[in-house]
Amino acid sequence: MQSSLLKIGTRGSPLALAQAHEVRDRIAAAHGMPADGIEIVVISTSGDRILDRPLAEVGGKGLFTKEIEEALLDGGIDLAVHSSKDMPTELPSGLVLDHFLEREDVRDVFISRKATTLQDLPAGAVVGTASLRRQALVRRLRPDLDVVTYRGNVQSRLRKLDEGVVDATLLALAGLKRLGMADVATSIFDPVSFPPAVGQGAIGIETRAGDSRVGDLLQAIHDPATAKALVAERAFLAALDGSCRTPIAGHATISGDGLSLYGLILKSDGQTVHEDRIEGAAADAAAIGTELGLRLKERGGADFFADL
C-alpha cells in the first residue's frame, strides 16, 4: 500500500481525536482529497501516562507535547493538532504554531446537580477543578466555597458529581461541543466575570518551520482572525512567563483591523487580582500582547505567583 499523503499526529484522548478528525476532514474537503489518504497517528505523551498527580505539580504544559514534537521533527508526522490552550509559549526550534481553525466558543461552563449557577451553590459546597485559573476565579467570586483539585476525563468527572464527591465542576464549552456533549453543561459563564484561558477554544496546528507543502495545504482551513487573537494572547502569556500552572486569563477579540486584548492575573486565593485591556491594530497583535503582559507583571510584582 502506498504511504499516506499526510500524517496528522495527536494525543489519544477523546477530545484530541475529535480535533484531529476535524482537521483531517477539513483538509480533505478543502482539497478534494479522500479523507483516508490522510493518516491519523496517535501518540502517547508523558502527560497522558501520569494520571495520579495534579498537572501543576508534575511539571505543566510541555508534558502533553514532547513526544508529538519529536515525531514532527523526525518526520514521523507532518502536522500536529493541539488545543492551543495546552501549548507552551516556547516551542522546540524548527517547529511553529501558526495555523489555527476558526475559534470555537471561548466560555467555561458550570456543571452541577445542586445548583444552576456558581452563585447559587450553598456555602461550603465543594467545587472540583484542576485548573489554577478556574480555582482562583471561583475563590474570587465565592470565597466561601471549598475548591479542590480534580482531574480526569469528562465521563469520570460526571460520575463523581453523581456520586457526590464534588458538588460542581467546570469545563470549557468548546471541548464539550467537540465531543457532542454540550448538553451536560448546567449553565454557561459570562466571559467577563469568568474569563477564559489564553488560547481556549482554538485548535492550533503545529508544523515544521518552512514546510511549504504542508503550509499550502493548511492555508485553506486557516482562520487569520483567530491567528491574530492567538498571537496577542500568547505574547501576553509569554511576557508573564505564564503557563497552565499560573492563574492567568487572557482573551483577544478581533473586529475588522482592530484587536482588543483583556488580561487578568490572580493570586491563587482569588483575592489579589490585576486586570487591564489594550486596544489597537490587529497588525500589532504581538506588541499589544507583550505590553499587556509586562504591564500586569509590573503591577503584580516579581513574586506574584510565588505562592504556587
Ligand SMILES: NCc1[nH]cc(CCC(=O)O)c1CC(=O)O
Ligand atoms: N486542559 C485540558 C483542555 N484543553 C483544551 C480543553 C477544552 C477545549 C479548548 O479549550 O479548546 C480542555 C478541557 C477543558 O478545559 O475543559
